[in-house]
Amino acid sequence: MLSASHIAExxxxxxxxxxxxxxxxxxxxxxxxxxxxxxxPGAVVLPRSAAEVQAVVRVCARHKIPFVSRGAGTxxxxxxxxxxxxxxISLARMNRILEVDIANRYVIVxxxxxxxxxxxxxxPDGYFYAPDPSSQSVCTIGGNVAENSGGAHCLKYGxxxxxxxxxxxxxxxxxLVTLGSRALDAPGYDLTGVFVGSEGTLGVxxxxxxxxxxxxxxxQTLLAAFHSPQAAGQTVSDIIAAGMLPSALEIMDTLSIEAxxxxxxxxxxxxxxxxxxELDGPSTEVEILMHEVRAISQKNGATEIRLAQSDEERMxxxxxxxxxxxxxxxxxxxxxxxxxxIPRTALPRVLAEIAGMAADVxxxxxxxxxxxxxxxxxxxxxxxxxxGQEEIALDLSYRIxxxxxxxxxxxxxEHGVGKEKQEALGYMFAEPDLATMQLVRCAFDPExxxxxxxxxxxxxxxxxxxxxxxxxxxxxxxxxxxF
Amino acid sequence: xxxxxxxxLEEVRSHLASMVGDxxxxxxxxGIHAAPANILQIAEVLRFAHKNDLSVAPAGGGTKAxxxxxxxxxxxxxxxxxxxxxxxxxxxxxxxxxxxxxxxTMQAELARHSQMVALDPLWPDRxxxxxxxxxxxxxxxxxxxxxxxxxxxxxxxxLADGTIARTGGKVVKNVAGYDLHKLMTGSFGTLGVxxxxxxxxxxxxxxxxxxxxxxxxxxxxxxxLRALLDSQIAPSCVQVRVKREKxxxxxxxxxxxxxxxxxADRLExxxxxxxxxxxxxxxxxxxxxxxxxxxxxxxxxxxxPAEICSILSELQQQAVSDRLDIHAVAQANGLVTVAFxxxxxxxxxxxxxxxxxxxxxxxxxxxxxxxxxxxxxLDVWNCDFNALPLMRExxxxxxxxxxxxxxxxxxxx
Ligand SMILES: Cc1cc2nc3c(=O)[nH]c(=O)nc-3n(C[C@H](O)[C@H](O)[C@H](O)COP(=O)(O)OP(=O)(O)OC[C@H]3O[C@@H](n4cnc5c(N)ncnc54)[C@H](O)[C@@H]3O)c2cc1C
Numbered sequence: 086m087l088s089a090s091h092i093a094e095x096x097x098x099x100x101x102x103x104x105x106x107x108x109x110x111x112x113x114x115x116x117x118x119x120x121x122x123x124x125x126p127g128a129v130v131l132p133r134s135a136a137e138v139q140a141v142v143r144v145c146a147r148h149k150i151p152f153v154s155r156g157a158g159t160x161x162x163x164x165x166x167x168x169x170x171x172x173x174i175s176l177a178r179m180n181r182i183l184e185v186d187i188a189n190r191y192v193i194v195x196x197x198x199x200x201x202x203x204x205x206x207x208x209p210d211g212y213f214y215a216p217d218p219s220s221q222s223v224c225t226i227g228g229n230v231a232e233n234s235g236g237a238h239c240l241k242y243g244x245x246x247x248x249x250x251x252x253x254x255x256x257x258x259x260x261l262v263t264l265g266s267r268a269l270d271a272p273g274y275d276l277t278g279v280f281v282g283s284e285g286t287l288g289v290x291x292x293x294x295x296x297x298x299x300x301x302x303x304x305q306t307l308l309a310a311f312h313s314p315q316a317a318g319q320t321v322s323d324i325i326a327a328g329m330l331p332s333a334l335e336i337m338d339t340l341s342i343e344a345x346x347x348x349x350x351x352x353x354x355x356x357x358x359x360x361x362x363e364l365d366g367p368s369t370e371v372e373i374l375m376h377e378v379r380a381i382s383q384k385n386g387a388t389e390i391r392l393a394q395s396d397e398e399r400m401x402x403x404x405x406x407x408x409x410x411x412x413x414x415x416x417x418x419x420x421x422x423x424x425x426x427i428p429r430t431a432l433p434r435v436l437a438e439i440a441g442m443a444a445d446v447x448x449x450x451x452x453x454x455x456x457x458x459x460x461x462x463x464x465x466x467x468x469x470x471x472x473g474q475e476e477i478a479l480d481l482s483y484r485i486x487x488x489x490x491x492x493x494x495x496x497x498x499e500h501g502v503g504k505e506k507q508e509a510l511g512y513m514f515a516e517p518d519l520a521t522m523q524l525v526r527c528a529f530d531p532e533x534x535x536x537x538x539x540x541x542x543x544x545x546x547x548x549x550x551x552x553x554x555x556x557x558x559x560x561x562x563x564x565x566x567x568f
Numbered sequence: 569x570x571x572x573x574x575x576x577l578e579e580v581r582s583h584l585a586s587m588v589g590d591x592x593x594x595x596x597x598x599g600i601h602a603a604p605a606n607i608l609q610i611a612e613v614l615r616f617a618h619k620n621d622l623s624v625a626p627a628g629g630g631t632k633a634x635x636x637x638x639x640x641x642x643x644x645x646x647x648x649x650x651x652x653x654x655x656x657x658x659x660x661x662x663x664x665x666x667x668x669x670x671x672x673t674m675q676a677e678l679a680r681h682s683q684m685v686a687l688d689p690l691w692p693d694r695x696x697x698x699x700x701x702x703x704x705x706x707x708x709x710x711x712x713x714x715x716x717x718x719x720x721x722x723x724x725x726x727l728a729d730g731t732i733a734r735t736g737g738k739v740v741k742n743v744a745g746y747d748l749h750k751l752m753t754g755s756f757g758t759l760g761v762x763x764x765x766x767x768x769x770x771x772x773x774x775x776x777x778x779x780x781x782x783x784x785x786x787x788x789x790x791x792x793l794r795a796l797l798d799s800q801i802a803p804s805c806v807q808v809r810v811k812r813e814k815x816x817x818x819x820x821x822x823x824x825x826x827x828x829x830x831x832a833d834r835l836e837x838x839x840x841x842x843x844x845x846x847x848x849x850x851x852x853x854x855x856x857x858x859x860x861x862x863x864x865x866x867x868x869x870x871x872x873p874a875e876i877c878s879i880l881s882e883l884q885q886q887a888v889s890d891r892l893d894i895h896a897v898a899q900a901n902g903l904v905t906v907a908f909x910x911x912x913x914x915x916x917x918x919x920x921x922x923x924x925x926x927x928x929x930x931x932x933x934x935x936x937x938x939x940x941x942x943x944x945x946l947d948v949w950n951c952d953f954n955a956l957p958l959m960r961e962x963x964x965x966x967x968x969x970x971x972x973x974x975x976x977x978x979x980x981x
Contacts, residue, residue, distance in 0.1 A: 186872075186874075187798075188794060188873075188874035189872045189873050189874045189875075190797075190873070211798070232743065233743045235741060239741070243714065243718055244741070244743075246717065246718075246747075246750075247714060247717075247718050251930070256958065260954075261954070262954045262955040262958060263953065263954060263955060264955055266870075266930040266931065266932070267872060267929065267930035267931075268870040268871055268872050268902050268926070268929065268930045268931035268932065269715070269870050269901060269902055269903055270704065270715075270754070270868070270870050270903060270932070271870070271930075271932055271953075272932050272934055272949050272951050272978045273951065273953070273955065273956070273959050273977075273978045273979075274751055274754070274755055274759075274959050274962060275704075275717060275750050275751065275753060275754055275755075276751075276955060276958065276959070276962075278717050278747060278750030278751070278753070279746060279747060279748075279750055279751050281747075282743050282746070282747060283746060299797075299798065299799075299800075301800070302800040322659060325659075325661065326659060328682070328771035328774075330770070330771075366802060367800055367801075367802065367823070367827055367830070367831065369826060369827045369830050370823055370824055370827040373824055373826065373827065374824070426737075426739045426741050426742055427739065428657060428660040428662070428738065428739055429659070429660050430657070430659045430660050455741070458739070458740045458741040459660075459739055459740070459741065460741045493737075493738055493739070494737070494739050494742075495737050495739055495741075495742040495743075495744045496744050497742070497743050497744050498739075498741040498742060498743065499741065499743055500743075501743055502743075502744055502745065506744075510744055510745055513737075513744055513745075514734065514744070514745055515734070517731050517732060517733050518733045518734045518735065518745070519745070520731070520733075521725070521727065521731065521733035521735070521748060522735075522745050522746040522748060524962070524965040524966055525746050525748070525751065525962065525965075526746070527965055528958065528961040528962040528964075528965045529958065540745065555731065556732075557731070557732035557733065557734075559607070559608075559724075559732055559734075560608060560611070560732060
């Protein structure tokens with residue numbers, strides 16, 4: 086797709102050492118964390134500055150070449166999957182922390198900075214960067230911004246969008262714009278809020294201003310073992326109903342515990358449903374509330390309750406939890422990671438249904454989830470070597486997403502729609518909803534070259550005139566159904 | 569020739585009356601006030617306005633109608649008949665409410681389960697959910713709970729051409745599709761009419777206390793405030809009230825009862841060189857009082873948190889030397905409301921000075937309120953940033969005929 090002259094223009098933009106065109110090297114960029122989707126790019130560029138990103142994007146804009154931004158490639162929905170024959174813009178070399186302002190509690194970084202490095206940088210001052218995806222030791226802030234990534238502690242602290250104050254973005258026409266500001270409420274549309282979570286389809290973030298948060302005085306982590314994930318789920322509901330906002334509430338089922346144990350020996354109690362509760366804040370408050378959490382756990386039939394006694398023990402508990410996805414490789418040859426959300430109260434019902442659906446097709450589904458915010462990560466285990474099983478597993482994983490939507494939830498809580506869940510987005514949103522989102526897309530990227538063919542169920546062009554009026558299902562259903 | 573000249577005002581009224589009912593479409597001045605009963609009627613009204621090139625000003629309680637550039641609108645579309653709390657899933661701590669509900673009505677219903685939307689906007693008794701979202705209002709609670717960007721989970725909107733669209737969802741965590749509700753929040757009714765809002769809820773703060781201290785120069789608060797925000801005290805609100813020759817700081821802390829005492833002790837230490845006294849909840853009305861009094865000019869100023877005291881202290885000095893009547897209420901997050909008693913040349917100079925100071929650290933100054941004679945001399949938004957063409961393009965795509973609040977927003981969007 087890329088001609089020799091396109092390549093020459095790209096070389097002029099980033100220099101010889103910033104350009105990759107050799108086939109074997111290109112293959113490194115064929116996929117992201119969702120490895121069953123692959124496409125070979127025509128070139129990979131590694132810019133060192135926003136100006137170089139601009140130069141690359143201008144080449145793409147001039148020739149209508151699709152480009153895909155890439156951070157660490159850990160995305161789980163195919164967001165960084167290249168456009169076949171197009172350009173991949175790797176932000177790996179833009180990895181400097183540009184400014185740290187403790188008094189005003191912000192940090193300015195380049196997009197290739199690794200998530201965990203932000204906290205490492207401000208920890209000596211008693212601060213941290215709150216969003217903590219399990220992949221935080223490798224994933225980049227640019228990728229986090231694009232996916233609006235979450236993590237276990239988002240229950241209390243919010244998602245990437247909560248912590249993003251401003252962005253410099255290279256638009257798909259090559260212009261560099263600043264969205265938002267270090268100070269709150271910059272006048273104008275909240276385009277920072279729109280860009281975060283747009284999965285690389287609106288441009289390339291080249292400079293990101295992040296909020297940092299004061300470290301809590303104490304952190305306590307409790308493990309409570311239950312007979313079933315449902316009992317653990319009920320405990321979660323009761324904790325929230327008691328008016329508490331723990332910093333994390335995670336549940337793992339038997340399969341996940343087994344896998345995590347095999348991988349990191351976290352010394353989890355073997356049980357049907359393991360609940361992990363983390364409280365942080367002023368020490369007296371944490372003491373008092375932890376007492377309450379114990380009582381609630383006991384009331385719901387906890388068979389074992391254990392408080393991590395040291396920071397090392399706490400870290401080990403989290404290491405096991407964060408390793409849970411990767412650990413599945415130890416108990417199953419292949420697995421699909423899903424990412425649905427349901428209202429917390431639907432947990433027991435939906436978990437039972439998922440178990441039933443899995444049993445119907447003779448597959449196992451492991452569950453590890455951010456229970457506090459109803460974010461499920463069903464892991465569908467299968468064996469690719471068995472003829473037809475991959476298709477059955479994929480079908481099951483999509484049906485689980487539909488189940489989430491049917492229960493008032495969402496098809497993705499943190500991994501994004503990407504390439505994987507485009508059809509499911511069409512299940513969650515009606516045509517007019519998608520067409521309205523498309524207005525934003527077209528304002529940013531009228532030529533549809535920034536990460537094209539992602540998120541939306543089918544390709545769309547940015548016509549200058551709106552199409553014919555489309556009634557929302559709300560309308561066709563009639564007022565009576567709405568109220 | 570625009571189609572609107574084809575319809576007389578009375579013809580517009582009677583068309584609208586056929587959609588929303590005769591008693592809900594009234595001629596007022598040179599426009600029509602229309603109050604649709606539900607979202608379908610909103611869509612019908614907008615489709616009609618769009619077809620006939622009639623400008624529309626969406627309206628809730630009308631409390632902030634004067635904010636932004638002045639725009640005449642042929643149709644004032646009121647959400648006052650859309651007032652129900654559609655759903656309160658208290659166990660999931662979420663709710664869906666119609667845009668015309670007043671903030672206080674909604675909160676009263678949520679309070680039945682000791683829950684709230686954790687935001688303290690202006691005039692909760694009159695201001696509506698839709699209007700508050702449209703201007704992205706927030707008060708002192710924002711320090712702890714974040715702003716509407718963090719509290720709104722989804723919306724149902726009606727676009728200028730009558731398209732109904734949903735965005736986001738009802739669950740607290742959701743990254744499916746673009747977050748159009750974030751685009752709508754703070755868009756001053758220029759992109760669509762907000763019909764319903766889904767909120768994330770928090771437990772009400774059952775045990776809380778407020779403490780205050782006073783000083784003559786606000787600069788004196790700089791170091792204790794810095795220490796407070798860098799400490800393990802977790803206040804839900806911190807504000808500084810500034811007048812020409814005196815000022816006060818207020819701190820609200822919510823915690824379980826036993827902890828509250830402990831936190832109060834810590835607070836005492838931070839403010840040991842002041843006389844810190846238990847205060848009343850009423851101090852948290854201070855921002856609203858600025859608007860309720862007869863101040864001529866009111867600004868929304870956004871500063872870096874660490875610069876509040878020094879900049880406000882400069883303002884105090886100016887006020888003394890120029891004999892200005894000023895009053896400011898600053899949140900510790902950097903959002904400051906500044907009010908001036910008169911609209912003199914010194915005040916204009918003072919506003920321009922603030923603008924320069926704010927801009928140097930990424931902040932801004934928006935003139936929310938000013939007398940008519942100042943409009944034209946004092947720019948409301950005073951913004952010139954490189955994302956403006958992109959914002960214009962978004963407006964053009966959403967509202968092809970520019971009928972929604974045309975010209976009210978930044979850059980005359
Ligand atoms: C083991 C494992 C655990 C995980 N756990 C979590 C978790 O707990 N929570 C969670 O939310 N996610 C999790 N993820 C998913 C993934 O790590 C996140 O989505 C992460 O934010 C991706 O970052 P990245 O740098 O790898 O981005 P990539 O995968 O390289 O890219 C992701 C998307 O961002 C876009 N992008 C990248 N950089 C930019 C830029 N500068 N400007 C514009 N767009 C850009 C890409 O085009 C792509 O669409 C996990 C993944 C793995 C493998």
